[in-house]
Amino acid sequence: MSSTPxxxxxxxxGLLPVLNLMIAMVVSGLVIAAIGxxxxxxxxxxxxxxxxxDGSLGYTLYYTTxxxxxxxxxxxxxxxxxxxxxGEGQAYIGGLGAGLVCLALDQVMPGFVxxxxxxxxxxxxxxxxxxxxxxxQAYRGSHIVITTIMFNFIAAGxxxxxxxxxxxxxxxxxxxxxxxxxxxxxxxIHEILNGIGIEAARTPLNLSFVLALAACVFVxxxxxxxxxxxxxxxxxxxxxxxxxxxxxxxxxIVVTMLISGALAGMMxxxxxxxxxxxxxxxxxxxxxxxGIAVALMGRNHPVGIVLxxxxxxxxxxxxxxxxxEFQTITREMVLLIQGLIILFSGALSYMLNPPLARLFARLSxxxxxxxxx
Amino acid sequence: xxxxxxxxxMRGGDVSPPPAVELRRINKRFGRVHANRDIDLTIDAxxxxxxxxxxxxxxxxLVSILYGFYSADSxxxxxxxxxxxxxxxxxxxxxxxxxxxxxxxxxPTMSVLDNVMLGREGGFTLTDGIxxxxxxxxxxxEDYGLEIDPDALxxxxxxxxxxxxxxxxxxxxxxxxxxxxxxxxxxxxQEADRLFEILRMLKQDGVTILLxxxxxxxxxxxxxxxxxxxxxxxxxxxxxKDTNREDLARLMVGRDVLFTAKYHEKExxxxxxxxxxxxxxxxxxxxxxxxxxxxxxxxxxxxxxxxSGNGQSQLLDVLSGIExxxxxxxxxxxxxxxxxxxxxxxxxxxxxxxxxxxxRHHRGLVLPFSAAESSILxxxxxxxxxxxxxxxxQKIEARCAxxxxxxxxxxxxxxxxxxxxxxxxxxxxxxxxxIAASPQVLLVGQxxxxxxxxxxxxxxxxxxxxxxxxxxxxxxxVELDExxxxxxxxxVMNAGRIVGETAHGEADPNRIGLMMAxxxxxxxxxxTVQETGAA
Numbered sequence: 012m013s014s015t016p017x018x019x020x021x022x023x024x025g026l027l028p029v030l031n032l033m034i035a036m037v038v039s040g041l042v043i044a045a046i047g048x049x050x051x052x053x054x055x056x057x058x059x060x061x062x063x064x065d066g067s068l069g070y071t072l073y074y075t076t077x078x079x080x081x082x083x084x085x086x087x088x089x090x091x092x093x094x095x096x097x098g099e100g101q102a103y104i105g106g107l108g109a110g111l112v113c114l115a116l117d118q119v120m121p122g123f124v125x126x127x128x129x130x131x132x133x134x135x136x137x138x139x140x141x142x143x144x145x146x147x148q149a150y151r152g153s154h155i156v157i158t159t160i161m162f163n164f165i166a167a168g169x170x171x172x173x174x175x176x177x178x179x180x181x182x183x184x185x186x187x188x189x190x191x192x193x194x195x196x197x198x199x200i201h202e203i204l205n206g207i208g209i210e211a212a213r214t215p216l217n218l219s220f221v222l223a224l225a226a227c228v229f230v231x232x233x234x235x236x237x238x239x240x241x242x243x244x245x246x247x248x249x250x251x252x253x254x255x256x257x258x259x260x261x262x263x264i265v266v267t268m269l270i271s272g273a274l275a276g277m278m279x280x281x282x283x284x285x286x287x288x289x290x291x292x293x294x295x296x297x298x299x300x301x302g303i304a305v306a307l308m309g310r311n312h313p314v315g316i317v318l319x320x321x322x323x324x325x326x327x328x329x330x331x332x333x334x335x336e337f338q339t340i341t342r343e344m345v346l347l348i349q350g351l352i353i354l355f356s357g358a359l360s361y362m363l364n365p366p367l368a369r370l371f372a373r374l375s376x377x378x379x380x381x382x383x384x
Numbered sequence: 385x386x387x388x389x390x391x392x393x394m395r396g397g398d399v400s401p402p403p404a405v406e407l408r409r410i411n412k413r414f415g416r417v418h419a420n421r422d423i424d425l426t427i428d429a430x431x432x433x434x435x436x437x438x439x440x441x442x443x444x445x446l447v448s449i450l451y452g453f454y455s456a457d458s459x460x461x462x463x464x465x466x467x468x469x470x471x472x473x474x475x476x477x478x479x480x481x482x483x484x485x486x487x488x489x490x491x492p493t494m495s496v497l498d499n500v501m502l503g504r505e506g507g508f509t510l511t512d513g514i515x516x517x518x519x520x521x522x523x524x525x526e527d528y529g530l531e532i533d534p535d536a537l538x539x540x541x542x543x544x545x546x547x548x549x550x551x552x553x554x555x556x557x558x559x560x561x562x563x564x565x566x567x568x569x570x571x572x573x574q575e576a577d578r579l580f581e582i583l584r585m586l587k588q589d590g591v592t593i594l595l596x597x598x599x600x601x602x603x604x605x606x607x608x609x610x611x612x613x614x615x616x617x618x619x620x621x622x623x624x625k626d627t628n629r630e631d632l633a634r635l636m637v638g639r640d641v642l643f644t645a646k647y648h649e650k651e652x653x654x655x656x657x658x659x660x661x662x663x664x665x666x667x668x669x670x671x672x673x674x675x676x677x678x679x680x681x682x683x684x685x686x687x688x689x690x691x692s693g694n695g696q697s698q699l700l701d702v703l704s705g706i707e708x709x710x711x712x713x714x715x716x717x718x719x720x721x722x723x724x725x726x727x728x729x730x731x732x733x734x735x736x737x738x739x740x741x742x743x744r745h746h747r748g749l750v751l752p753f754s755a756a757e758s759s760i761l762x763x764x765x766x767x768x769x770x771x772x773x774x775x776x777x778q779k780i781e782a783r784c785a786x787x788x789x790x791x792x793x794x795x796x797x798x799x800x801x802x803x804x805x806x807x808x809x810x811x812x813x814x815x816x817x818x819i820a821a822s823p824q825v826l827l828v829g830q831x832x833x834x835x836x837x838x839x840x841x842x843x844x845x846x847x848x849x850x851x852x853x854x855x856x857x858x859x860x861x862v863e864l865d866e867x868x869x870x871x872x873x874x875x876v877m878n879a880g881r882i883v884g885e886t887a888h889g890e891a892d893p894n895r896i897g898l899m900m901a902x903x904x905x906x907x908x909x910x911x912t913v914q915e916t917g918a919a
Binding site (some may be wrong): 232236237238239240241242244245248249251252254255256257259372 | 414415730733739741743746747749750751752753760761762769770773775777
């Protein structure tokens, strides 16, 4: 006999994110109006900049790729009620793994050997970076939020020391590795399209995008169609029920976090093997953190995550255009708008839940749905 | 409909006093749920009135409205003939209404005196309040025979005395109308009898008592009037002396109810579960099970009676593999389990140990899961759930639909959310799942807690049927009636020990009650056990 019944499923999944997005847009609009620009013009520029200008769609999907990986990583852990804040660090170390494989093999092996190995290495390195926080959570009771955050900093430190040290290209003064041989580049989509006679502008979009979509299918099967996914969800919903069912709690936490870390690590494939073609500093650029907002907004479902990733991808790309087109709208202002969307869609994503639930309850006073024996 | 009985002058006066409480057309909705629908209720001053109904019938909502927790959507409340607006519990207390909750609202680490004083401490320093409260507490204790040590810590008191603190707290606040919500759920039969004596004494002094319960025995034993609720409505009002258990049960459920499942003698088979010197400590190191030994045979129901919290839950946890064995040995279906040879619940299920857990909300089901998903909990690695690494959703749903049909689960929809079923239907899903595994040993904890009468009948029937098929059943319940109705043998637990054993035919509730309280019935001649005979 709770005071308000839960929202209908469609409203929770569809209506709530849209309303949150609209609030963020209205507040952003007010900010833009406050600095003297027309908010509607700004929206038009953003939409055109994200989807319609030459090559803009490629950029949007390139960002989308990163968000899908990090969003899925957060979602998998979330289904087991683990809050993996360490996507950033796991992606960073995952990229290191991919980079090390390329640096080691690109001069001796063909691409069809190097690239799959690089992808596998990204997953393994990302998983390994999640293993220690997972173990500490599962068997020592250290809270995973704290440990994964700390591991982000450790990852950053490791990368600085490696790229400024053993991995730095000899004779260079910038902290970056040498560029890989072109044979180990993941093919760009525009190259493939041009190859089959379709004119396409140069963009960073590469086949990692397909890998990201495959990861979505994998996550869906894992969570909802596999025996392990059942264990993982049971643990997430009720630890006493998991113990009752004989689900090994510690092992399930560790395996879940390994999968989560591997997904985050594969974000490094897009950046390192797909776009930069060398190891550089800070290629994760906050995608790991934004993945949290993506997962929240996408309600931890692969389809939702793809849509949310597309939104954030458009925001990143369209935001860059805003900066370009308006004198008064600076890069910082774009960050502010992105921040507002993350705030309302991510951090405050359930803010409208209670009033909306009350509204629905009032609208649908019908027969009792709790059925008596 | 509420009977508009003529009010006899309670104190022999000529003018009949107004009823202590009168509710008129009370309505309360929670979203789609119409918890209280046009409730009329009249409670005469100085009587003990019962409200009886199944879980979810709306009893708790109604008393919460009377105690100012909820405000009614519509309707009037009259106290002593005067309309009142109860918008908070403070209003209710001001009107002389006191409430003893099912789960006590006491601070365990504070003394009795501190607890009863809480919220009415008086001035800035406590000195004044303490001396006044102490004096009044002594007075009340004397008047009603409610002896209690005002300086004892509440956590050191047995449950029966903690309840007494609650009653004193209400009286100290000037309660003339006392509401008791399921007051005997945590008491031994003797403690319950003692409570009823106190209630009778309070009644003689003119206190009006409203008793909320689902136990028909209590209603018959102590009340003057009884009101029956069903599906949010008040369906009947009776003088207790003019009714009987069968009549009330029919009104509660809406059909005839079999009270005792049809137990019949049956010779048990070979021993299946043998427990030897099982001792267990909790995480803080206190001993929760102490030297437990017994044997359970095929085709036998062994009942474990005891007041809640005397080690029964831990016994189930250890036997089902949720907690590892610390000391002692368990032999089940040829396997020997001890502190070195551990078995987790999955391994135990494989050798045929199924478990209907005490807490279906946290353990037996995963509430956000569909019924189909909950129907494989614990069996998700077996063939019923799929093949290889994957689940076969169609197979799971088809099997769930079949179980739902056989166990009459409503609604029979495998995709319905587990948390959306009523208590009885949730429990049927759990019982169906565990019995469908055709276990050799079935561990059963509180199978009918929070379950409506119709489902209780059904679950008892299924347990007896499983026994007749040769399943060995360990039945843990705090409902002594249930234990006595179903068990071939009864063990009594107190403070983690087995303190007594009786066979089905020889079970005597008074003896068992004494053992539950930790008193050896053979040395208890000075304790007179009063039959709760009334009506």
